[in-house]
Amino acid sequence: MGGTAVELNLWAVSGIALVAVMTFYVGFRSSRAASTTQDFLVARRTVRSRRNAAAVSGEYLSAASFLGVAGLILKDGVDALWYPIGFTAGYLALMLFVAAPLRRSGAYTLPDFVEARLGSSGLRKLATFFVIFIGVLYLLPQLQAAGLVLSRIMPVPQWVGPVIVIVVVVVNVFGGGMRAITVVQAFQYWLKLFAIAAPTFVLCAIFIGRGGAGTDTTALTADAPPTFAETTTVRVETPVRLQVKEPVWLWADGRVNGAPASGDVFWRPEVGEVTVDAGTTLRFNAGSAVPVVAGAPADNESWAKPSSGGAGDLFTTYSLIFATFLGTMGLPHVLVRFYTNPDGKAARRTTLHIMLLLALFYMFPLLLGALSRIYVPELLVTGRTDAAVTTLPVKVIPGIPGEILSAVTAAGAFAAFLSTSSGLVVSVSGVLSTDVLRGRVRDFRWAALIAGIVPLALALVLRPNDVSLSIGVTFALAASTFCPVLLLGIWWRKLTWVGAGAGMIVGGGLVIAAIALDVVSRYTGDWAPSFVKQPALITVPIAFFVVYIVSKATHRRQPGDTSRTLLRMHAPDPLGFIRDRDVARFGTAEERARLADGRHRR
């Protein structure tokens, strides 16, 4: 980012305000009828598959997708393609193994499933804990990214963004719960698609109209670092290590390599890496090579090629594939959506639509990431590449049109924070209200409040890091806890609650330990090896193994109704034959009318 103070971008502020108001409006308009617990949690299972698909995608396309993917493409190049591919492929695994049987089981949260399948209330509590933990962990980057975006378009501190997001979400959930949220989410998907597609089309048209990148920038496959297209001032806000591949003349004010620097500086390639402290201002001349933050490919040729770092890179990539492929099914806000399908067939159709919608969406951040490499290389200096999507339009098109485009992307980013956060708050509070509180509508509202405020507090305390990277760890956690239990629970009759519990504790414990280690290492000089940052390749097999071994050892604990549960999951849909668990729980419409207080019964 430029070093000057942030100016108020009125366009962007009004865009964000519009998104918030529209979200309120759509939510409230559709929420008048929602009043029973069933309405809140599963939207009466009447949501049509196409709208449901848009809602799932809308909820799923988080800050990581909207800002993070473009940023990672800018920084890491072709390797970052694995994020969008994994984010999409996770749905394939979900559909193949889990979607239809789980829907038929009639349990509509993960704790419900665990209890229905294995008949242990202790295991249910453990599952509840992990659902809440994953939800909060997933909310953090959304909130932090909201702070980042807002503090770049208007002169406000970082905490304002998260607070706004949580207020909008909680008020909306108060108003209508899940049914309202389904409509809101579907709306949010189209909003986000527009917000990322429109700027991409305009920017690509301009890029092609100018006859490509021009002669003063480095081609995207050239064996040289990217170059600054114009004189650029960079303010370093967190300490960075930069790779120097080409000689650079620059002007610096602050601390470089631990010594005070003020005035002209010359960096030779021989020095290799340069450390720049927080608060330093660097000014580069037009045409000079960009020193890229350490750990990312420094020249465009290696940027445009898939990983070349040997075994370490191979491990990280496999680990990421594992985490996203198996983790999606363990995300609470994704699973709960599948219960709003009327039957298994609709659940499959929904999945197909979701994948189409996701693939369509992901084309655009990829293009924006590549364009950013040409037009906003200064983000490579600070490493804050998450800002690429919102910064790019202003840099390419100066003046009002650029500001308007930038406002569109900022509004889209806000839509991303709002939709993912609402989905998470709804599913976390659903679990909180039925498992921890007493499951009435009033409890659901209290739970929503708690589910909003706790992550907000954490987001304000913890230091933000790359949005997509922390999302990767969340997927790893979901893959190491719920994936083995879901897969084996549906496909292996010898699973016992002891085995499932042990697997969740070991898998989840390992990932949590890795997260803790990584946080400590970030504050003390970044010494952690790469497998700590992306541990899924180790933790998921261990979790599976533990579940298997312990279940074998405790085979006497197999629940007596295993056959019945398995048949119910693999046999046809419940049309009178198998009663929905939510109907069993909340009663039919007539029954509910008689029980005016609406308390649920087990």
Add this chain to the structure above:
Amino acid sequence: MSTTERTGAEHLPPDPARWREVQDSADFAELRRRLRRFVFPMTGLFLVWYLVYVLLADYAHGFMSTRLFGNINIALVLGLLQFVSTFVITMLYVRYANRRIDPQAEKIRAQIEGADK
């Protein structure tokens, strides 16, 4: 649907013996077999294709950076094919499920409900 004050559990037809009978029936075995026959090989194929791509990326630089036209190299094309293949598998599964799995499931349901009435 009766409106008497009963809890959901009592509504669950039929009795455990009947469940076990269906569970052990050839039709149900066939249903599970059909599902497995598609799901497991497809997953294997899919994973191998992913993992091989990464291996190629790491150890077959020459092959992967072969230029097809302009700046487009084999790595890029294969990468985009990952997206396409994910989608193709999904479509195949939806078709397979609609044609082969659902009819079998319907059959079992008809049997149980028929016997239940």
